Amino acid sequence: MIASAKDAGLSLRDQDVADESSDVILADPRAGSEESYLVARLTEIQERYHYLPHNALVLLSEILNLPLSQIYAVATFYNAFSLKPRGAHLIRVCMGTACHVRGAPQICQRLESKLGIHAGETTRDRRVTLETVNCLGACALGPIAVVDNEYTGQMDIAKADRLLKNLSRAHNGKEPA
Ligand code: FES
Numbered sequence: 001m002i003a004s005a006k007d008a009g010l011s012l013r014d015q016d017v018a019d020e021s022s023d024v025i026l027a028d029p030r031a032g033s034e035e036s037y038l039v040a041r042l043t044e045i046q047e048r049y050h051y052l053p054h055n056a057l058v059l060l061s062e063i064l065n066l067p068l069s070q071i072y073a074v075a076t077f078y079n080a081f082s083l084k085p086r087g088a089h090l091i092r093v094c095m096g097t098a099c100h101v102r103g104a105p106q107i108c109q110r111l112e113s114k115l116g117i118h119a120g121e122t123t124r125d126r127r128v129t130l131e132t133v134n135c136l137g138a139c140a141l142g143p144i145a146v147v148d149n150e151y152t153g154q155m156d157i158a159k160a161d162r163l164l165k166n167l168s169r170a171h172n173g174k175e176p177a
Contacts, residue, residue: 038064038074042081050086079133087122087129089167092146096135099142103156107143108132110160127171
């Protein structure tokens with residue numbers, strides 16, 4: 001299968017992605033076309049690259065013998081998957097109504113300002129992606145921010161600053177104070 005990716009004329013960098021992705025795709029010998037199997041493979045690819053590179057999806061399509069359109073249909077159905085490169089850390093700010101009226105826009109603006117990006121973007125060093133989401137189902141705790149699946153409720157500006165500080169320390173291998 002790697003050979004066919006090569007045959008497809010992928011660049012060296014693309015081929016690197018394909019080579020690594022093939023390990024992930026073939027990691028589980030229980031081949032099958034069930035959606036759960038496909039979701040598991042997509043999850044593994046996303047964990048490795050923090051998003052779903054097109055070349056990895058092409059390779060997955062070849063290996064599983066599934067139409068690429070079917071792969072993309074699943075990849076775009078689940079919010080957890082991203083077709084755009086994401087940073088090593090993902091910050092999501094809830095902008096649902098309950099969080100919005102409690103100050104979520106100010107939290108988001110603070111994070112945007114500190115990170116130097118807008119919501120939906122990734123820092124240039126690929127360290128952090130900032131996204132907004134709709135209701136996370138925990139409105140009573142709003143406004144809510146989620147960092148790498150860890151929820152923080154009743155967010156305010158001070159908490160937003162602390163969150164970034166802790167994230168920076170964690171990323172640099174130091175335990176948060
Ligand atoms: S509106 Fe933010 S958790 Fe519901």
